[in-house]
Amino acid sequence: xxxxxxxxxxxxxxxxxxxxxxxxxxxxxxxxxxxxxxxxxxxxxxxxxxxxxxxxxxxxxxxxxxxxxxxxxxxxxxxxxxxxxxxxxxxxxxxxxxxxxxxxxxxxxxxxxxxxxxxxxxxxxxxxxxxxxxxxxxxxxxxxxxxxxxxxxxxxxxxxxxxxxxxxxxxxxxxxxxxxxxxxxxxxxxxxxxxxxxxxxxxxxxxxxxxxxxxxxxxxxxxxxxxxxxxxxxxxxxxxxxxxxxxxxxxxxxxxxxxxxxxxxxxxxxxxxxxxxxxxxxxxxxxxxxxxxxxxxxxxxxxxxxxxxxxxxxxxxxxxxxxxxxxxxxxxxxxxxxxxxxxxxxxxxxxxxxxxxxxxxxxxxxxxxxxxxxxxxxxxxxxxxxxxxxxxxxxxxxxxxxxxxxxxxxxxxxxxxxxxxxxxxxxxxxxxxxxxxxxxxxxxxxxxxxxxxxxxxxxxxxxxxxxxxxxxxxxxxxxxxxxxxxxxxxxxxxxxxxxxxxxxxxxxxxxxxxxxxxxxxxxxxxxxxxxxxxxxx
Amino acid sequence: xxxxxxxxxxxxxxxxxxxxxxxxxxxxxxxxxxxxxxxxxxxxxxxxxxxxxxxxxxxxxxxxxxxxxxxxxxxxxxxxxxxxxxxxxxxxxxxxxxxxxxxxxxxxxxxxxxxxxxxxxxxxxxxxxxxxxxxxxxxxxxxxxxxxxxxxxxxxxxxxxxxxxxxxxxxxxxxxxxxxxxxxxxxxxxxxxxxxxxxxxxxxxxxxxxxxxxxxxxxxxxxxxxxxxxxxx
Numbered sequence: 001x002x003x004x005x006x007x008x009x010x011x012x013x014x015x016x017x018x019x020x021x022x023x024x025x026x027x028x029x030x031x032x033x034x035x036x037x038x039x040x041x042x043x044x045x046x047x048x049x050x051x052x053x054x055x056x057x058x059x060x061x062x063x064x065x066x067x068x069x070x071x072x073x074x075x076x077x078x079x080x081x082x083x084x085x086x087x088x089x090x091x092x093x094x095x096x097x098x099x100x101x102x103x104x105x106x107x108x109x110x111x112x113x114x115x116x117x118x119x120x121x122x123x124x125x126x127x128x129x130x131x132x133x134x135x136x137x138x139x140x141x142x143x144x145x146x147x148x149x150x151x152x153x154x155x156x157x158x159x160x161x162x163x164x165x166x167x168x169x170x171x172x173x174x175x176x177x178x179x180x181x182x183x184x185x186x187x188x189x190x191x192x193x194x195x196x197x198x199x200x201x202x203x204x205x206x207x208x209x210x211x212x213x214x215x216x217x218x219x220x221x222x223x224x225x226x227x228x229x230x231x232x233x234x235x236x237x238x239x240x241x242x243x244x245x246x247x248x249x250x251x252x253x254x255x256x257x258x259x260x261x262x263x264x265x266x267x268x269x270x271x272x273x274x275x276x277x278x279x280x281x282x283x284x285x286x287x288x289x290x291x292x293x294x295x296x297x298x299x300x301x302x303x304x305x306x307x308x309x310x311x312x313x314x315x316x317x318x319x320x321x322x323x324x325x326x327x328x329x330x331x332x333x334x335x336x337x338x339x340x341x342x343x344x345x346x347x348x349x350x351x352x353x354x355x356x357x358x359x360x361x362x363x364x365x366x367x368x369x370x371x372x373x374x375x376x377x378x379x380x381x382x383x384x385x386x387x388x389x390x391x392x393x394x395x396x397x398x399x400x401x402x403x404x405x406x407x408x409x410x411x412x413x414x415x416x417x418x419x420x421x422x423x424x425x426x427x428x429x430x431x432x433x434x435x436x437x438x439x440x441x442x443x444x445x446x447x448x449x450x451x452x453x454x455x456x457x458x459x460x461x462x463x464x465x466x467x468x469x470x471x472x473x474x475x476x477x478x479x480x481x482x483x484x485x486x487x488x489x490x491x492x493x494x495x496x497x498x499x500x501x502x503x504x505x506x507x508x509x510x511x512x513x514x515x516x517x518x519x520x521x522x523x524x525x526x527x528x529x530x531x532x533x534x535x536x537x
Numbered sequence: 538x539x540x541x542x543x544x545x546x547x548x549x550x551x552x553x554x555x556x557x558x559x560x561x562x563x564x565x566x567x568x569x570x571x572x573x574x575x576x577x578x579x580x581x582x583x584x585x586x587x588x589x590x591x592x593x594x595x596x597x598x599x600x601x602x603x604x605x606x607x608x609x610x611x612x613x614x615x616x617x618x619x620x621x622x623x624x625x626x627x628x629x630x631x632x633x634x635x636x637x638x639x640x641x642x643x644x645x646x647x648x649x650x651x652x653x654x655x656x657x658x659x660x661x662x663x664x665x666x667x668x669x670x671x672x673x674x675x676x677x678x679x680x681x682x683x684x685x686x687x688x689x690x691x692x693x694x695x696x697x698x699x700x701x702x703x704x705x706x707x708x709x710x711x712x713x714x715x716x717x718x719x720x721x722x723x724x725x726x727x728x729x730x731x732x733x734x735x736x737x738x739x740x741x742x743x744x745x746x747x748x749x750x751x752x753x754x755x756x757x758x759x760x761x762x763x764x765x766x767x768x769x770x
Contacts, residue, residue: 018562024569063558094558095607114663115561116600118568120635128628163623163657197621197659197745232616 007126008033010056015039015046015073016092017065025059028119032126043068044300050082057126058083060109062093068300072266075107076302085140088129092117102204102226102235105172135165139172149530152176167193174205180527183209200226204236211239216247234264238273245277246418254278258286261293268298272308279311288315295328306332306342310388313349317356325353340377341385344370348392355396371401379478380514383409383419387426394430403435410440412479414447447473447483454486463494471507478514488512488528492535500536508532550616557607560599567596575639590643594677597637601674602728604667605735612738619742620661626688626695627652629662633669634686640677641684652688658695660769664739671732672699672765679703683760694748694770698758705756705763714754736767745770 012034014025022039029037038053040046043064050058058077062070070091077083091109110129113122133140139158142151155173159166170189177186187209190202207222223240226233237260244253257274261267275290291312298304309332316325329349336342351366378386390405406423413419420440427436450473457466470487477483488511491504509532512525575589611617630650634641641648669686676684680701687698710729717733733752740750748770755764 020566021562024565027569027573094561095554112663114666116564116568116596118636118638119572120638121632124632124635161655162625164625167623199621200619230615230618232618 008035010034011036011038011054013038013040013046013049013055013058013060015041015043015058015060015064015070017041017061017063021061025122028122031119032123042066043070043073046073047076047080047082047300050077051080054084055087057088057090059090059092062091069266071107072301074109078106080302085144086133086137088126088133090125090129102201102233105168105175132165139169146526147530148176148180148526152180171201174202178205178208178212181212181524183212200229200233204239207236207239211243211246214246216243219243220247231259232263234260234270237263238270241273241277250277250281254281254283254286261290265293266297268294268301268303268305268308271297272305275308275311279315284315284318288312288319291315304335306336306339306345307384309335310345310349313346313353317349317353322353322357326350329353340373341381344373344377344381344389345385345392347373348389348396352392352395367396367398371398374401374405378405378408381479383412383479386412387422391426391430394432403439406436407439407443408477410443411447411477412481414444414480415451415482420444447477447480451483451486454490458490458493463490463497466490467494467504474511478511481515484511484515485524485528492528492531495535502536505532505536550611550614553607553610557603560603564596564600568593571596571639575643586643590640593637593639594674597640597670598674601667601671605671605731608664608667609735609738612742617742620663621659621743622662623657623659624662625654626656626658627654629665630669630686630688630697633666633673636666636670637673637677644677646677646680646682646684648684648686650686650688652686656688656690656695658690658769659745660695660743661739664742665769668736668739668767669697669699671735672767675699675729675732675765676701676703676763679705679763681762685760694745694750694768697767697769698764699767700758700760700764701762702760703762705761706754711754711756714752740767740769743770 007029012029014022014029014037016022016025016039019041022041026037026039038049038055040049044067046060047068049055060070060073064070064073068076070093074083074089074091077089083089088111089109090111090113092113092115094115110133111125113125136158139151139154142148142154152173155169155176159169170193174186174189174193177183177189187206190205190209193199193202194206203222204226207219207226210216210219210222220240220243223236223243226236227240237256241253241256241260244250244256254274254277257270257277261271261274265271271290271294275287275294278284278287278290291308294304294308295312298308309328313325313329313332316322316328329346333343333346333350336346347366347370351370354366374389381389386405386409390402390409393399393405394402406427409423410420424436424440427433427439450469454466454470457463457469467487467490470483470490474480474484474487488508491508495501495504508528512528515525571589571592574585578585578589608617627650630652634648634650640646673684673686676699680703683702685698685700687696687700689696706729713730714733717730717737733754736752737750740752743750750770751766751768753766753768755766756762758764
């Protein structure tokens with residue numbers, strides 16, 4: 001019936017667990033003249049197909065039975081870069097109301113389609129989606145290049161009489177501004193949209209801004225109102241939990257996350273977060289359940305991490321299940337063999353179990369390996385990992401090494417009260433009260449002073465002095481976010497005044513790279529990287 | 538504080554979701570087969586054409602009822618996630634008609650959509666698809682040979698009218714519409730009544746400031762049959 005050259009050239013992917021539905025979609029596409037059509041019955045196989053081939057259009061059922069659901073397929077495919085900006089993703093659902101109303105645009109499909117769908121409607125939707133993609137191509141291109149500032153400008157310029165597109169662009173613009181910490185601008189957009197309609201996602205945006213500006217009271221009010229209106233807004237639970245953690249109510253935060261995983265159990269990162277928090281709150285049963293789920297749902301997921309293996313291993317060990325511990329940690333070490341931090345953590349766990357079972361044979365070899373890995377990698381490890389390994393080392397009677405690692409956490413976070421208090425608490429747990437006070441006081445004093453001195457120099461315009469001291473300090477503590485960002489900022493300012501300098505340029509990029517590793521979307525890093533690109537394209 | 542969901546409540550919602558998923562898959566398969574049968578009808582006078590239209594009508598009716606039931610359940614439970622976005626009204630109405638294309642084609646019904654192509658409005662598309670689908674289902678059943686969808690905005694909101702040239706609504710329906718609208722009256726004793734109730738619930742969710750939506754049934758107009766009027770704030 002309907003033929004169209006454009007659609008003929010497209011490469012299609014259909015994901016549905018129901019054979020008849022796959023055949024149905026395939027038949028409809030063929031009636032439009034489509035020739036390249038791949039079908040998959042499960043999310044896992046679909047991700048493999050997406051990894052090996054470029055698809056122009058993906059039609060994915062939300063409900064895929066046992067394994068991953070459609071939302072997980074979408075999020076992983078976007079995260080892993082399997083979906084080009086130009087690709088169109090249709091999410092097919094049985095019911096109209098999805099929990100996606102409040103999620104960020106990058107987690108949303110291009111279109112939701114509600115079943116049952118006939119070929120006329122599919123054709124109509126396909127055409128509108130192609131048209132819209134075409135209109136937004138310049139913005140997609142800017143986003144693919146990582147040019148967020150450029151994309152923001154384009155959002156402004158492309159708003160026209162198509163109200164649907166204008167609203168989309170306003171939302172996109174606000175989200176981009178939020179990620180670049182341009183809170184005032186984002187807030188203006190959200191407020192102007194709220195005067196049109198009571199968009200829940202705009203109120204959610206205002207809540208995030210309040211959170212970023214540390215106005216926790218206001219953020220809490222907004223988030224609680226949203227949940228009051230609909231207790232299925234799972235993403236809001238995550239944010240409210242962050243507020244509660246920041247306001248020293250970890251038990252409330254845990255309770256909230258428990259409700260969230262009940263509503264939506266498949267999120268690996270939420271289960272991990274709940275497990276970590278519950279463990280810190282001393283709720284081992286809750287932690288165990290969450291971490292088991294995290295390991296389970298992470299089986300084929302790019303969002304899995306060694307963290308859940310390590311923590312669960314610790315719980316198994318403490319509850320007297322050494323065989324389970326060793327099996328789990330071995331599995332984890334294989335899975336994350338390419339990541340040094342993960343290997344270090346797994347190794348710690350294994351050695352601890354073996355020590356408890358008094359199996360000293362390969363203990364020594366493994367200890368040497370552990371020390372070597374730590375020597376090489378401690379400077380790039382996250383504070384969370386360092387803290388855990390420091391505790392483990394203490395239990396392994398490596399007291400000196402343990403203190404060094406605690407010290408590194410303090411030095412990486414000298415101006416962050418939350419982290420300092422966590423180090424103090426951890427050391428108290430180990431009976432190291434006096435050492436904690438001495439360690440924290442000394443290191444914090446040293447770094448506070450360095451920071452103050454550099455701020456003074458910058459004010460006086462002595463950028464060179466500030467840069468030298470900052471870079472020396474960053475070499476020692478490349479994970480100290482405050483000092484790294486300050487060093488980068490001063491170097492950029494210096495280059496703006498005196499012209500680009502390839503040594504500084506390289507240093508900046510390197511420092512940001514270390515800081516941002518494991519966190520692809522760190523907004524501040526992105527901002528500085530962009531400034532660097534302007535200085536030296 | 539948070540409403541702590543009883544285990545039973547959650548189980549019910551997911552059971553509903555699963556059943557809906559399954560029924561919708563079945564309906565999808567039926568629709569496809571209806572399309573294939575229609576394609577296979579070579580002769581203009583093939584008697585299967587009429588039957589295709591009847592089958593598609595029933596599929597749409599089952600779907601409409603399922604949507605009504607699920608939506609009302611979710612709204613009552615405070616679980617419905619309203620997704621208000623800007624939409625081209627003309628595009629939206631086109632799509633609603635496309636959903637019923639086999640019936641329109643095979644029953645040789647004339648239809649027209651009267652709508653400014655530059656008219657945009659804010660609403661939950663899926664919810665309003667259910668609302669218009671419901672009104673259209675009614676019109677398809679009672680029309681002689683003509684259906685018209687009209688959209689225009691006024692000070693109170695967007696007025697959507699679904700009208701036909703049939704006999705019009707029965708007098709008792711016109712009399713009962715007030716009470717069917719009132720959520721608290723619980724006075725719903727037939728499917729048209731349920732349709733009005735569902736429409737009113739959907740419109741109430743779209744409340745905008747002081748403005749509220751309204752649904753009205755009347756007879757007459759240019760086509761002379763039933764008119765289903767929906768005011769969306």
